[in-house]
Amino acid sequence: MRKFLGAIGAVVALLSGAAGAADKPVLTVYTYSSFTADWGPGPAVKKAFEANCACEVAYVAVDDGAALLSRLQLEGKSTKADIVLGLDTNLTSEATKTGLFAPHGMDLTGLKLPIAWNDPVFVPFDYGYFAIVYDKTKLAKPPASLADLIDGDPAQKLLLEDPRTSTPGLGFMLWIKQIYGDKAAAAWAKLKPRVLTVSKSWDEAYSLFTKGEAPMVLSYTTSPAYHIMEEKTDKYVAARFAEGQYMQVEVAGRTANSTHADLAKKFLAFMVTSGFQDPIPTTNWMYPVIAPAGGLPPAYDTLVQPTKALLFAPDDVAAHRKAWIDEWLQAMSQ
Amino acid sequence: MNSRLAPGILTLAVLGLVIGGAFLGLVRAADGFDIGAFLHSAYTQRVVAFTIGQALLSTLLSVAPAIPVARALARRQAFPGRRLLLRLFGLPLVLPVIVGIFGIVVVYGQSGWINRGMAVMGGQGWQFLYSLPGILIAHAFFNLPLATRLLLPVWGAIPGETWRLATQLGMNSRQLFRLIEWPLIRQVLPGIAGLVFMLCFTSFAIVLTLGGGPANSTIEVAIYQAVRFEFDLGKAVQFAVLQVLICGLLVGVGQRFVRAAPVAATAQRAQDRPDVADLGSRLMDAVLLAAAAAFVLLPLAAVVRDGVAGPVRRVLADPSLWAAAGRSVAVAVTAGVLALFLGWGLLLTSRDLRLRRYRPGPATALETMAALVLVVPPLVIGTGLFAILVPISDVFSIGLVLVIVVNAVMGLPYVVRTLGPPMMQVAEQHDRLCASLGVAGWNRLRLVEWPLLRRAIGAALALAAALSIGDLGVIALFGTQDTQTLPLLLYNRMAAYQLDAAAVTALVLAVLCLGLFVTIERGIGGHGQR
Numbered sequence: 053m054r055k056f057l058g059a060i061g062a063v064v065a066l067l068s069g070a071a072g073a074a075d076k077p078v079l080t081v082y083t084y085s086s087f088t089a090d091w092g093p094g095p096a097v098k099k100a101f102e103a104n105c106a107c108e109v110a111y112v113a114v115d116d117g118a119a120l121l122s123r124l125q126l127e128g129k130s131t132k133a134d135i136v137l138g139l140d141t142n143l144t145s146e147a148t149k150t151g152l153f154a155p156h157g158m159d160l161t162g163l164k165l166p167i168a169w170n171d172p173v174f175v176p177f178d179y180g181y182f183a184i185v186y187d188k189t190k191l192a193k194p195p196a197s198l199a200d201l202i203d204g205d206p207a208q209k210l211l212l213e214d215p216r217t218s219t220p221g222l223g224f225m226l227w228i229k230q231i232y233g234d235k236a237a238a239a240w241a242k243l244k245p246r247v248l249t250v251s252k253s254w255d256e257a258y259s260l261f262t263k264g265e266a267p268m269v270l271s272y273t274t275s276p277a278y279h280i281m282e283e284k285t286d287k288y289v290a291a292r293f294a295e296g297q298y299m300q301v302e303v304a305g306r307t308a309n310s311t312h313a314d315l316a317k318k319f320l321a322f323m324v325t326s327g328f329q330d331p332i333p334t335t336n337w338m339y340p341v342i343a344p345a346g347g348l349p350p351a352y353d354t355l356v357q358p359t360k361a362l363l364f365a366p367d368d369v370a371a372h373r374k375a376w377i378d379e380w381l382q383a384m385s386q
Numbered sequence: 387m388n389s390r391l392a393p394g395i396l397t398l399a400v401l402g403l404v405i406g407g408a409f410l411g412l413v414r415a416a417d418g419f420d421i422g423a424f425l426h427s428a429y430t431q432r433v434v435a436f437t438i439g440q441a442l443l444s445t446l447l448s449v450a451p452a453i454p455v456a457r458a459l460a461r462r463q464a465f466p467g468r469r470l471l472l473r474l475f476g477l478p479l480v481l482p483v484i485v486g487i488f489g490i491v492v493v494y495g496q497s498g499w500i501n502r503g504m505a506v507m508g509g510q511g512w513q514f515l516y517s518l519p520g521i522l523i524a525h526a527f528f529n530l531p532l533a534t535r536l537l538l539p540v541w542g543a544i545p546g547e548t549w550r551l552a553t554q555l556g557m558n559s560r561q562l563f564r565l566i567e568w569p570l571i572r573q574v575l576p577g578i579a580g581l582v583f584m585l586c587f588t589s590f591a592i593v594l595t596l597g598g599g600p601a602n603s604t605i606e607v608a609i610y611q612a613v614r615f616e617f618d619l620g621k622a623v624q625f626a627v628l629q630v631l632i633c634g635l636l637v638g639v640g641q642r643f644v645r646a647a648p649v650a651a652t653a654q655r656a657q658d659r660p661d662v663a664d665l666g667s668r669l670m671d672a673v674l675l676a677a678a679a680a681f682v683l684l685p686l687a688a689v690v691r692d693g694v695a696g697p698v699r700r701v702l703a704d705p706s707l708w709a710a711a712g713r714s715v716a717v718a719v720t721a722g723v724l725a726l727f728l729g730w731g732l733l734l735t736s737r738d739l740r741l742r743r744y745r746p747g748p749a750t751a752l753e754t755m756a757a758l759v760l761v762v763p764p765l766v767i768g769t770g771l772f773a774i775l776v777p778i779s780d781v782f783s784i785g786l787v788l789v790i791v792v793n794a795v796m797g798l799p800y801v802v803r804t805l806g807p808p809m810m811q812v813a814e815q816h817d818r819l820c821a822s823l824g825v826a827g828w829n830r831l832r833l834v835e836w837p838l839l840r841r842a843i844g845a846a847l848a849l850a851a852a853l854s855i856g857d858l859g860v861i862a863l864f865g866t867q868d869t870q871t872l873p874l875l876l877y878n879r880m881a882a883y884q885l886d887a888a889a890v891t892a893l894v895l896a897v898l899c900l901g902l903f904v905t906i907e908r909g910i911g912g913h914g915q916r
Contacts, residue, residue, distance in 0.1 A: 085882075112866055122617035128776055132783075216615035249516040249598030252615070252881075259883035265496055377616070378427070385432035385600040 077107045079315045082120055082133040084219075085113045086255045086336075093328075093335035100327035107315055116253035117219030117302070121147055128152070129309050134316045137177070137304035137323075140219045141363065142226060144174045144303060145370035154308040156320050163324060163341045165301065166361055174303035175320045177328065178338035181297035181358045182223045183273040183290035184210070190267040197294035198231055202243045209248035209266035211257040215377055219300060220254045224270050225380055226369065227298035230362050236376075240383035250384070273297060273358065274337045277351040281334065286354075296360030302338065390742075394735020394752055397728045397798075401755070404795055405762055408770025409623070415773035416620035424624045429600060434628065437587060437604040440518060444525035444586040449579050451526075452533035453571060455678045457563070458671035459534065460541030461662055471679055475531035477686065480849070482856020482899050483528065483591045484873045488880060488892040489685030490524050491596075492692055499688065516598025524592045529582045531682055536578045540570045549659045559661035580636065584760060587633050591858040591873075595880065605629045609765045614863055619773065626766040633761040692886075693893025701890035706867075707875065711898055714855050714872040717790055718902060722851030724794035729801030729846065732756055733809050741813050756802045764792045768860035785864035789871070792860045797850035804846040805839070812838050844911025852903040856895070872898065 079101075088094035088111045098109040114123050117138040124131055124147075131152070139147055147153060155172045163169055165176060184201060186194050191208060195201040201210070213221030232239045248266045251257040261269035273290045280286055304323060306316035322328055329340040333348055424430055462468065478486060493499045544566060552562055590606040597603060603611070605625050612621040661667050701707060732752060740749035768788050775784070816834050820826065825833060836843075858873040865874040872895045879888040 112868075119615065122613075122615060125617040126613070126772070126776075130776055214615065216611065244601075247599060250600070256881050256883070263883055374616075378429070381429040381600050382427065385429045385603075 077312055077315060078110050079105070079107050079134050079312055079319060080110050080112060080132050081135040081137055081319070082112045082114065082123065082131075083137040084116045084120065084255075085253060086116075087111075087138060088113045089255075091335065093331050096331040096335060097328050101319060101322050103327075105315060105318060105322075107312075109319075116213065116217050116221075116255070118143060118215065118222050119217040119252070122216075124152055124307075125150060131307060131309065133307050134310040134312050135304055135306055135319055138219070139174065139303050139305070140223070141171075141301045141303065141366050142219065142222050142369045142373070143366075144171055144305075145366035146373065147305065148173050149370065152307055152309070153305040154310070154313070156306065157317070158321060158324075160324070164343055165341055166299065167301065167363065171303070171366075174305045175323055176301045176303050176341050177323050178332045178336055178340055179299065179301040180272045180274050180338040181299055181361065182220060182227060183271060183275070183292070183297055183356070184268050185261070185271040185275045185288055185290050186268045187261075187264075187287055188289050189287050190264075194289070194291045195293070196291065198228065198239075199295075201246075201291075201293075202239050204246060206245035208246065208268065210243075210246045211261050211266045211269040212247050212250050213254055213257050213270060214250045214252050215380060217252040218254055218257075219302070220257075220270055220272075221250070222373075223298050223300050225376065226364055227362060229376055230298065230364065231295045237379050237383045240380060241386055244384060244386070247384075272300075272337065273356050274333075274339065274352070277333070277349065277355060278337050280351040280354065281349060290356050292356040292359060294359060296362045297358035299358075299361045299363045301363075390738040391735055393731035394733075394739075397732040397735075398752070398755070400728060401759065401795065401798075404771070404791060405759075405767060407774055408767040409626075411770040411772070411774035412619055412623045412626070412766065416623050419620050419624060421624065424621070430625075430628075432601060433603050433605055433608045433625075434632070436602060437629075438632070440521055440525075440593075440604070441583050441587040441589075443518075444522055444529065444589075445579050445583045447522055447526045448529035448582050448586075449533045449575070451678070452530055452537055452578075454670075454674050455530070456534045456537035457541070457567065458674045459538060461659065461667065462671055462675070471675065472535070474679065474682055474686075475535055477900075478528045478531050478682065480852045480899065480903055481686075482858075482873055482895050484595070484856065484858050484876050484880075485689055485892045485896045485899070486527055486685060487524055487592060487595050488876065488888060489687075489689040490520075490527060491880075492688035492885075492889075493684045494520070494523060499684070516596065516602070518602065520596040521589075521593055521602070524596055525586045525589065527682065527685060528592075529585060530678070533578050533582055534678070536581075537571065537574065540574060541567070543570065553660040557660060559664070559667050562659065562661055583636065584633055587636075588629070588761065588763065590765070591862075591877075594858075594862070595877065606763055606765060609763055609769075610863060613765070613769050619769065622766065622769060626763050629763055630761055634758060689889070689892050689896055692889035693896075696886045696889040696893075698890050701887050701894075706870070707872075707891065707894065710870050710872045710875045711894065713786060713869065714895075714898065715902065717786055717793065717857075717871060718851040718855035721790045721793035721797060721854040722847050722906070724790065725797030725801050725850040725854075726805075726843065726847050728794060728798050729756070729805055732798075732802060733806055736806075737809055737813050741810065741817065753802055753806065757799045759795055760799050764796055764857075764859040765863060767792050767795065768863055772864065783869070785861070785866065785869045786871075788864060789857065789860045790854075793850075793854040793857055796857075797853055800849050800853065801846045804849060805842050808839055808842040809835075841911040844907045844909070847910060848903045848906040851906055852899050855899050855902060 083094070086092050094111055098111070101109055112133070114120055117140060120136055120138055121143050124133065124136060127133075129152070136147075136153070153173050156175050158175060160169050160175065163176065165179060169176060184195060188194070195204055212224065215221040215225040228239055229236045249260070251260065254271065257269050258271060258275075260266065261271075271290070273292075276286070276288050276290055279288045304320065306313070306320060310316050324342060326342070326345060329342050330344055332338055332340045333344065333352065339348075459468070459472070491498065495501070548566060552566060557565065587604070588606055589604055590610070593602065593604045593607045594610065597607065605628060609622045609625045609629075612618045612625060736749040736752045739745045739752070771788055771791065812835060816838075820830055820834060856873055857871075858877055861869075861871050861874045862877065865871065870878075872891070876888055876891045876895055879891055
């Protein structure tokens with residue numbers, strides 16, 4: 053029996069001792085899976101920051117931005133995260149209320165953002181506009197408005213993300229909410245037959261889309277730039293909607309319980325410098341928050357510009373998110 | 387208090403501590419309940435209705451075809467490949483669910499074998515993923531072979547005299563079924579259907595992978611989403627209670643029937659039945675067996691074929707695969723051993739109660755309690771333990787320990803079912819001899835129990851370990867890149883649609899699982915102990 057207990061102890065030690073003893077301090081960054089992907093900004097950012105921090109950056113990837121918040125709530129004060137990167141303004145108010153984040157203490161007035169920034173806790177690192185991206189070889193008549201999308205042919209399928217896990221999914225839900233208000237549930241019920249599946253992350257939905265499982269996906273106005281630059285094809289196009297596009301400002305914050313507060317502050321400051329920002333347009337495929345040294349890549353000139361940028365105030369979302377998600381769940385489960 | 391009662395009480399205490407503690411942890415962590423709103427929510431109602439509906443359909447699609455298939459197998463006692471076919475039918479029970487799902491997607495998926503075949507013939511492709519048919523096919527794949535194997539002993543129990551009499555009366559095939567076979571089948575059917583229903587009712591990995599959106603969610607998946615997506619522990623608890631109530635009720639009714647059917651097929655050769663030779667029945671049996679074999683074999687073949695054809699070198703060179711594989715084996719062996727000890731403890735006491743104290747009531751109650759563990763959602767146990775441990779320790783790094791604990795508890799019913807009957811038999815046959823020779827304690831364990839039981843112990847441990855190695859439940863909730871097991875790695879690759887890498891991973895997991903199963907079964911059970 054003692055041998056048996058010993059074996060269990062050994063297994064536990066083996067299993068939990070993953071972190072290992074490193075001499076350098078390790079800055080743990082929680083983020084979403086497409087950020088840390090080989091083709092995402094993660095590797096370049098890690099390299100650039102490690103070059104002069106005498107530390108190591110360790111990413112912990114969760115499915116998508118909105119899942120970051122629930123993961124953090126689940127872990128509470130015992131979280132290992134020093135930095136949480138990948139929430140957006142739709143979640144900042146709720147995230148601040150958990151008390152798990154500490155103020156950044158930075159002056160961010162110089163940032164190039166479409167909205168004024170005065171959040172004391174979160175630092176923006178990029179922004180973009182949600183859009184339905186479609187394959188123009190498969191979709192002859194793309195939707196020109198949300199109304200078109202909702203009323204369109206149910207045989208032409210759409211890939212969506214889950215608003216409970218994914219910030220694009222949440223953004224799309226809020227987009228419909230902003231346009232349809234009290235009639236949002238009815239709009240969802242009408243859209244539902246067009247939805248092939250609701251993925252838990254942007255990653256999943258977009259891979260299904262590029263594999264040709266459906267001709268439309270919820271993504272960003274900037275997504276076609278990837279295909280133009282990396283794959284030399286312009287068959288993927290973002291649809292400009294008459295009602296406007298919902299905007300996303302992605303942010304990061306440092307945790308209050310971090311054991312590396314100074315490093316975390318340093319990382320947030322680094323985040324709005326060219327070492328972090330320059331790779332953003334060609335790895336995260338979003339707009340940077342400072343003007344890039346050589347300007348944006350030429351492919352960005354071909355992208356659609358929103359007729360109007362839509363966005364809820366963070367406190368509005370915080371006050372209603374749960375109710376609106378329940379409304380969405382009900383509509384989608386009819 | 388007698389020391390014979392101690393092991394069983396210890397097992398019960400562990401169960402109570404783990405399950406009770408988990409519920410307590412959840413209730414404490416939840417913000418409060420609004421049970422009225424929860425029950426009135428269209429979402430809740432849809433989830434419950436979908437869970438029950440798909441479980442009913444899945445049961446029907448698994449058990450109804452199992453009757454003619456089992457009948458054909460029983461009627462054809464000797465054809466080339468019969469043993470192989472039976473062995474094949476045992477595979478889905480042991481195979482990691484996620485591997486089976488992968489094979490099913492390759493065969494039935496959007497660009498799968500069937501669709502491509504239909505395209506060649508000019509037919510329309512069909513939408514398979516993210517729909518009810520996908521879930522039903524997957525459930526049938528796992529449960530049809532199980533139901534067939536559970537049904538088969540029915541025919542073994544029909545004595546040769548019955549067939550002789552039927553021959554003399556000149557009964558045809560239909561009459562044989564109606565008058566001889568069906569009355570016997572009807573006795574065991576409720577139990578088998580109940581078991582399959584429960585397995586489909588609590589299905590997690592299949593619905594998580596093949597469902598799509600909130601409309602196709604089972605309660606288990608809704609619990610996962612409430613915790614992981616919404617951090618709504620209150621909702622998770624309410625769903626959990628709902629599941630335990632509904633399922634416990636249904637299974638409680640079927641439980642005593644389940645015990646009537648032994649798991650192992652008997653090799654008893656039946657007297658020739660009158661309809662064995664006629665052409666119609668031969669043709670029908672051939673078609674049935676071929677169809678059933680193809681249904682089970684195709685996804686397995688797909689796993690092997692795509693795995694071998696995939697980027698084998700690249701995937702095998704990835705250290706994260708081997709790290710995940712190592713974790714999976716460690717989890718499986720530890721959970722299996724724990725489950726074995728828990729089950730053994732429980733059975734020691736129930737055996738003592740049943741055979742030596744003539745108290746079969748409490749003994750049965752004890753064993754039933756172990757079986758009812760199956761209706762407790764593993765995710766709820768995991769989440770509850772998590773909620774309790776959060777203030778004490780860094781929970782995500784001990785995520786694997788939670789996986790071990792939950793799998794040990796979940797493996798308990800299988801251990802009890804496998805080890806129970808032989809343990810009772812050993813006591814019945816050898817108690818008196820042992821008593822007269824004064825063989826007790828360690829000596830009895832070494833000289834009597836171990837040699838007679840090592841085959842059953844090997845089988846129980848192999849089964850518990852194989853089930854744990856393929857587990858995609860709690861690990862889906864708490865797995866991180868540092869604690870990722872092989873099933874989770876496979877799930878992530880499938881979710882990211884990296885199907886070529888997933889193919890190799892699936893094959894590795896299948897080989898690892900079967901390898902572990904055979905190693906334990908042979909290593910502990912010994913060779914040629916039949």
